[in-house]
Amino acid sequence: MSAFSTTEAKLTRDEMAQLVAADIPAGAFVNLGIGQPTNVSNYLTKEQGVTLHTENGMLGMGPVATGEDIDEDLINAGKIPVTELPGASFFHHADSFAMMRGGHLDMCVLGAFQVSKDGDLANWHTGAEGAIPAVGGAMDLAIGAKATWVMMSLFTKAGESKLVEALSYPVTGLGCVSRIYTEVAVFELRDSKVFVRSTHGISFDQLAAKVPVELTKA
Amino acid sequence: MAPRIATSAADAVAEITDGSTVLIGGFGNAGQPMELIDALMECGATDLTVVNNNAGQADAGLALLIKERRVKKIICSFPRQSDSWHFDTAYRAGEIELELVPQGNLAERIRAAGAGIGWFFTPTGYGTLLAEGKETRIIDGKGYVLETPIHADFALIKALKADTLGNLVYRKTARNFGPIMATAAKAAIVQVDEVVQAGSIDPENVITPGIFVDTVVELGGEK
Numbered sequence: 001m002s003a004f005s006t007t008e009a010k011l012t013r014d015e016m017a018q019l020v021a022a023d024i025p026a027g028a029f030v031n032l033g034i035g036q037p038t039n040v041s042n043y044l045t046k047e048q049g050v051t052l053h054t055e056n057g058m059l060g061m062g063p064v065a066t067g068e069d070i071d072e073d074l075i076n077a078g079k080i081p082v083t084e085l086p087g088a089s090f091f092h093h094a095d096s097f098a099m100m101r102g103g104h105l106d107m108c109v110l111g112a113f114q115v116s117k118d119g120d121l122a123n124w125h126t127g128a129e130g131a132i133p134a135v136g137g138a139m140d141l142a143i144g145a146k147a148t149w150v151m152m153s154l155f156t157k158a159g160e161s162k163l164v165e166a167l168s169y170p171v172t173g174l175g176c177v178s179r180i181y182t183e184v185a186v187f188e189l190r191d192s193k194v195f196v197r198s199t200h201g202i203s204f205d206q207l208a209a210k211v212p213v214e215l216t217k218a
Numbered sequence: 219m220a221p222r223i224a225t226s227a228a229d230a231v232a233e234i235t236d237g238s239t240v241l242i243g244g245f246g247n248a249g250q251p252m253e254l255i256d257a258l259m260e261c262g263a264t265d266l267t268v269v270n271n272n273a274g275q276a277d278a279g280l281a282l283l284i285k286e287r288r289v290k291k292i293i294c295s296f297p298r299q300s301d302s303w304h305f306d307t308a309y310r311a312g313e314i315e316l317e318l319v320p321q322g323n324l325a326e327r328i329r330a331a332g333a334g335i336g337w338f339f340t341p342t343g344y345g346t347l348l349a350e351g352k353e354t355r356i357i358d359g360k361g362y363v364l365e366t367p368i369h370a371d372f373a374l375i376k377a378l379k380a381d382t383l384g385n386l387v388y389r390k391t392a393r394n395f396g397p398i399m400a401t402a403a404k405a406a407i408v409q410v411d412e413v414v415q416a417g418s419i420d421p422e423n424v425i426t427p428g429i430f431v432d433t434v435v436e437l438g439g440e441k
């Protein structure tokens with residue numbers, strides 16, 4: 001039985017977020033990275049019962065705060081004011097990161113510059129001359145969560161694949177990514193292989209011609 | 219011993235001298251002890267090593283300490299932000315040393331110092347630039363990096379409320395680094411909105427027990 005599927009059109013960013021949200025198991029504890037992954041929260045349903053973690057010390061994070069709900073003591077990792085849901089909890093930074101490296105957090109969804117076929121992740125530093133490096137919680141999240149999923153556009157502006165044989169950007173974590181959502185395909189990395197679960201606006205063969213790693217239909 | 223109740227922010231930081239290592243709480247502006255940092259600025263101490271998640275925002279607090287070149291070294295996880303211009307300038311001029319640490323390692327190194335842990339192995343950063351030159355080990359098939367505790371002379375912390383014995387309660391995500399920094403410094407200096415009598419905080423709700431707190435200053439607050 002093949003799990004592979006295809007659609008005519010590329011996925012929009014919102015459709016990607018919707019797809020990721022639908023794949024998150026019910027009841028999971030999840031950290032959504034800054035940027036595109038944050039959109040996933042818009043598509044989580046109440047029935048899913050997913051609890052959002054923010055590494056600056058909170059479980060049960062609610063939507064972005066507006067108006068009178070804005071409280072400078074209640075922010076997310078992107079330093080944006082947020083709200084708390086019933087059953088939320090606060091904790092200090094060492095506990096927060098113990099939730100990752102201790103294997104308690106089910107999943108994180110991160111952006112990426114590159115992912116290798118072995119699941120190595122690059123998302124913290126371009127390595128460019130003169131760039132001031134900043135890492136934040138990226139390295140802890142990448143290797144700490146039980147599952148690390150990536151959301152990214154598959155190609156750079158120059159048309160180069162960001163799914164690569166070996167990283168050319170500095171490493172964030174080794175062998176940590178198990179799934180990649182892009183606008184043209186969803187990849188699953190397991191058993192030392194790259195499976196294509198679905199393609200969008202591109203055929204499997206066209207995709208295989210553009211991506212420099214061996215692909216297998218899921 | 220009960221903590222000293224300082225009369226002002228200036229009084230609270232009076233003992234901080236040149237060359238001190240200072241842990242400063244806060245994640246962005248949440249939990250940043252702004253008045254204590256301003257007082258540190260006023261007291262003139264220089265050649266400081268500062269530990270904070272960031273490297274200052276805009277034109278306030280830690281950013282000003284860096285602007286005035288009072289910080290010789292910063293240990294942090296996320297220096298580069300849209301409004302970190304004072305750090306950026308100092309860094310590009312080679313006038314501040316940066317030790318970049320993954321955020322969880324930063325927290326754990328502070329926690330380890332407070333808990334009397336020597337060195338420890340952590341999986342975060344294994345195989346990356348930030349582990350270069352550090353001892354590594356494979357434990358149960360997984361790579362780990364040897365990291366050291368971060369001990370400090372002082373911690374500057376913001377909490378919501380202290381009692382006269384130094385027991386602390388924080389507020390929402392402003393808690394962040396406060397509890398672990400209080401444990402890792404020889405002297406923890408805490409600014410609070412309100413100091414209350416011992417016994418007025420339910421012991422079940424104390425987040426930082428007073429044993430870790432050395433100086434408290436009440437600065438009032440709007441909350």
